[in-house]
Amino acid sequence: MKAKGYTWPARLEQLGAARSANERRYGVTDPEAVRVYGYQLAPPPGVTTGQLAEEARQEKKRKTLMTDEVTEAYTGRAGTKTTSRTGGCRGEALIQLGLPSHGEALDAVDLAQQQGWKRTEADGRAKAANAGWSACMKKAGPTYANPHAAAGDPAWWGRSEGDPTAPRKAGAREIATAVADVKCKQQVDYVQVWQSVETAYQNKIIKVNERELEEVRQMWRNALRKAGRVLH
Template identity: 35%
Template structure:
């Protein structure tokens, strides 16, 4: 589905999985919410290892069930493992946002949106308008319902957004500028990123091995 076709149906919401109806998606969302709501505080703390040191006479492993699983697949501190990647990703995005080429691009996109009466500083502000998600909690928003189905205004804004991006060649220019910064940061952090990649690959292989043994 082309982007213009997608926003005409889903607005700023992600498209449904192939073959899934809106009613099925709503049921799946409700089931997921119900699952997490039914997890007791005791079970949650046991999972993270933040509760008692033993349960029913059995010692709780350090870090709980999550900590034990990470050790079994060879993962230690995943926060540390993700730190370099997150730093590169965030810095590249920030540097691109401050680049004059992107600043100019945002202005041209915003000017295009104003022609249709919409006032946003940049595409992120448009996509992140609280109006698109407030209704999902059932508070009566006029722009999305309790299932997250977009209403006409969201679809109109999103469709205008796409047309303005096409007019100013937004995606190609913005992604090109950000890629420049990403490549520089990747080169500067190549050793750490390679090590983290190898750790994650080994952990996935170990997880697959353990799952295979369980049948």
């Protein structure tokens, strides 16, 4: 980027320890967190909402530096019609690390994850857990087919009033719904059922696709080693 006369704005340093994506694989589950944040993401441990708001403002400022010219130098393309990562400085970096530069292609890990999830969704035990959870929720008031529908309700995801970069505060109805959501999951052993069913499917998929999955792991290990040499 420097050779082309540009500087790509670096990502901000992560505030606190990043939360695992698995925390919400089956929806909200923390009874204490939902009483405060509803369906909103709770801050990482030790991070305040004020710090998160400042981080959001700094990220917005960073993105203003990503002009069309700078972005084209980085990606090697103009506009947003293609997601190919073969051009520009990003493409050169991926090639140097031995990583795939075709943005649309899914590797074996992505495909295995998708297959496991789809098979779980179609499984009778998972469907029964959804039905039990939904019936429990109906008694509490809200009607949703499954926990993801509840978490994705557009009513929870409007912009914050005042400062649009500030984390949105959960309202009373959202909190009440999220609290009921967690209680109903506990009543029907929702997480335990889904996790056991999905794990069984994942283990089968891993066994069938062991060679392809191992190739992906080795690719990333090699990329990390190459990155270490580049940075040092």
